[in-house]
Amino acid sequence: MTFKPEDNDSADLDALAGEYVLGTLDAQQRHAVEQRLPHDANLQAAVERWEARLLPLNDLVPAQPPSRQLWPRIERSLNALNVPAPQAKASWWNLLPLWRGLSAAGLAATLVLGTVLLTATPSVSPPTYVVVLVAPQDQAPGWVIQASNRQHIQLIPLGITQVPTDKTLQFWTKGDGWDGPVSLGLVKPGQTLSLPLDRLPPLEPNQLFELTLEGPDGSATGKPTGPIQFIGRAVKVI
Amino acid sequence: MTIPEPLFDYEACLLACARGERQALVALYAQESARLLGVARRIARDDALAEDIVHDAFIKIWTRATSYDPQRGSARGWVFSVTRHLALNFMRDNRLEVQVSEDSELALQPLANLDGSLALDALEWRAGSERIYGCLEQLDPARRTCIVHAYVDGYTHAEIAKKLATPLGTVKAWIKRSLSALRECMG
Known part of the structure; x- marks a missing residue:
């Protein structure tokens, strides 16, 4: 063989390509070549030349008619490929958690609106204020407050809130400029409550409402002491 | 019956596969499946395994037809290479000496x-x-x-x-x- 020194690299490359096409490389070497191929134009060209050189040897092998099941099987696989879109990159459209979250939010909105509409029907005037009370951690809605006038509110549960047996839920409100929250009384989980605000200033936009976890008889201090379970602010509806 | 190789347009066939024309793959199957199965059978030394390999080869030909570049080799060679390397990888990966x-x-x-x-x-x-x-x-x-x-x-x-x-x-x-x-x- 008459290789000049500078041909050594290309001779090695060609030998590797030749053995790859011939089939004598082991699994590890084969995968190494296949990983290199897309990025190595020289190796790719060398492999292509060897494929072309050795291709006629396939004609030495007698043909073998496939079974009747083979084409239908291929066709089934092709059909399976075509049904769903090929694995696209994970776009927002395919994010399951996103849709779970949105559908949970949609369900919550439906419940809120449904409750508002259902309970509003008997009253002559539509609610002028609405408050959605959500859990601080995950913003899950748990209660709705609606008021058809500024002196009377209704607290409506959206589900049964789990409360430890030795605790109660206490209902509080605080308007802007108030010194602190004022108790509106104890609330049982799942209970709908109708409350006059006759001893308080009229309901105002952005007024805070919350439910805290307190001892069996409510807060002993007259101010919230336990963790906030649900919280929200009043919104004036048109 | 298969068409003599020079008369079968392998390149047009792969380009049609790349456009999603299923009929082109059917034609290629009719033309070459027996020879490809012979090649796969010789390497795999097992009829069922050889059919698995040819199945995978036709799926790969279909899905990768867009990557075939006529500048870089004959279309018939590409089809045989796809099949042979699937067979070789299977044998090596499973250490079927x-x-x-x-x-x-x-x-x-x-x-x-x-x-x-x-x-x-x-x-x-x-x-x-x-x-x-x-x-x-x-x-x-x-x-x-x-x-x-x-x-x-x-x-x-x-x-x-x-x-x-x-x-x-x-x-x-x-x-x-x-x-x-x-x-x-x-x-």
Whole structure:
């Protein structure tokens, strides 16, 4: 063989390509070549030349008619490929958690609106204020407050809130400029409550409402002491 | 019935596959499935496994047809390469080394004739009028056998060494030098 020194690299490359096409490389070497191929134009060209050189040897092998099941099987696989879109990159459209979250939010909105509409029907005037009370951690809605006038509110549960047996839920409100929250009384989980605000200033936009976890008889201090379970602010509806 | 190779437009067929024309793949299957299965069967040495490989090959041909570039080789060669490498990878990945038994000795009989004597099946030699055959004939018979067994049977170096009762290092050196000689001969 008459290789000049500078041909050594290309001779090695060609030998590797030749053995790859011939089939004598082991699994590890084969995968190494296949990983290199897309990025190595020289190796790719060398492999292509060897494929072309050795291709006629396939004609030495007698043909073998496939079974009747083979084409239908291929066709089934092709059909399976075509049904769903090929694995696209994970776009927002395919994010399951996103849709779970949105559908949970949609369900919550439906419940809120449904409750508002259902309970509003008997009253002559539509609610002028609405408050959605959500859990601080995950913003899950748990209660709705609606008021058809500024002196009377209704607290409506959206589900049964789990409360430890030795605790109660206490209902509080605080308007802007108030010194602190004022108790509106104890609330049982799942209970709908109708409350006059006759001893308080009229309901105002952005007024805070919350439910805290307190001892069996409510807060002993007259101010919230336990963790906030649900919280929200009043919104004036048109 | 298959169309003589020069009359079947493999390139147009792959380009049609790339456009999603299923009929083109059907035509290719009718044209080449038996030869591809023969090639896969020879390497896999198992009928069911060979059909699995040809199944995977046609799926790959369909899904990767867009990556076929006519500038970089013949379309028919691409189809055979896809199939052969699937078969070789399967055998290597699963370490399915063939124990050279009497069965495979028997199966190798027609090719074993390459060992020197020219008493080869006349049909096979007629099919092999390409340049590679002229260059193979210039090799020492034992080395020629190494190349043919490696390519057609998918034998590893070790399997060839066993088959020819020749030391592994010798077989590796023969194959390396034979490839060099073939490249010089064929250009």
